[in-house]
Amino acid sequence: MKKFAKILFAIDFSRCSREIVPYAIDFAKRFDARIYLLYVARDMSYLTVVNMPYSVLTDFTEQVVVVAEKNMDKFRDDFFADHPNCEAKVVIGDAAEEILKFSEENGIDLIVMGTHGRKGLDRIILGSVADHIVKNSPAPVITINPFRS
Numbered sequence: 117m118k119k120f121a122k123i124l125f126a127i128d129f130s131r132c133s134r135e136i137v138p139y140a141i142d143f144a145k146r147f148d149a150r151i152y153l154l155y156v157a158r159d160m161s162y163l164t165v166v167n168m169p170y171s172v173l174t175d176f177t178e179q180v181v182v183v184a185e186k187n188m189d190k191f192r193d194d195f196f197a198d199h200p201n202c203e204a205k206v207v208i209g210d211a212a213e214e215i216l217k218f219s220e221e222n223g224i225d226l227i228v229m230g231t232h233g234r235k236g237l238d239r240i241i242l243g244s245v246a247d248h249i250v251k252n253s254p255a256p257v258i259t260i261n262p263f264r265s
Contacts, residue, residue, distance in 0.1 A: 119147055120143065120147040120149050120225040120226040121148075121150065121225055122149060122150050122152065122222060122223055122224050122225050123140065123143055123144055123147070123149045123224070123225065123227075123228060124152045124215070124218065124222070124226070124255075125140040125151055125152065125154070125228045125229070126155075126211075126228075126245075126249075127191065127230075128211075128230075129155065129187050129191065130230075132231075133191075133230055135262030135263075136228065136260050137195045137196075139228060139258070139260055140228045141195075143226065143228060143258075144201070144202075149201070149225075150202070150203065151196070151199060151203075152202075152204075152205065153188065153191065153196070153202065153203070153204040153205070154204075154205050154206075154207065154214075154215060154218055155184050155187075155204075155205075156206075156207055156210070156211040156214040157177065157180045157181050157206060157207070157209075159209050159210065160173045160176060160177050161173055161174075177208060181206055181208060184206045189204070191204075192204045205218070211245045212245045212249055212252075215229075215245070215249055216252055216253060219253060219254075219255055224255050225255055225256075226255060226258065227256070227257045227258070228257075228258050228260070229245075229246055229249065229257070229258075229259055229260075230246070230259070230260055230262060231244070231246040231259045231260065246259045
């Protein structure tokens with residue numbers, strides 16, 4: 117079996133992410149792997165089409181990143197304090213594309229992420245980041261719906 121030395125745990129700070137922590141830690145321990153926590157703050161620049169000034173959008177995005185970085189520090193402290201081989205990062209962009217980009221740039225061997233299990237209109241409107249990652253990732257992807265286990 118392939119050794120998974122670098123594991124990416126894509127999070128969104130939701131209950132879903134918190135429920136998946138034990139899985140991510142278990143994989144990291146089994147393979148003595150470095151774990152990367154990644155949160156992607158949505159790029160709001162597309163809202164300029166509704167006459168929202170670009171400066172307002174960039175200020176808002178910067179504030180989202182500041183809060184996300186604080187949340188990331190807390191998430192890492194709360195769940196990964198006993199796993200010193202852990203890195204955390206917040207980036208801006210489209211979640212699926214940024215996860216794939218991070219994975220490729222960092223030589224990730226395995227991606228662990230949650231799926232909210234959205235259906236119908238929610239899935240059409242919100243899309244499925246997990247689905248896009250599974251279909252396009254060069255690394256294996258484990259998706260977990262913690263609400264169905």
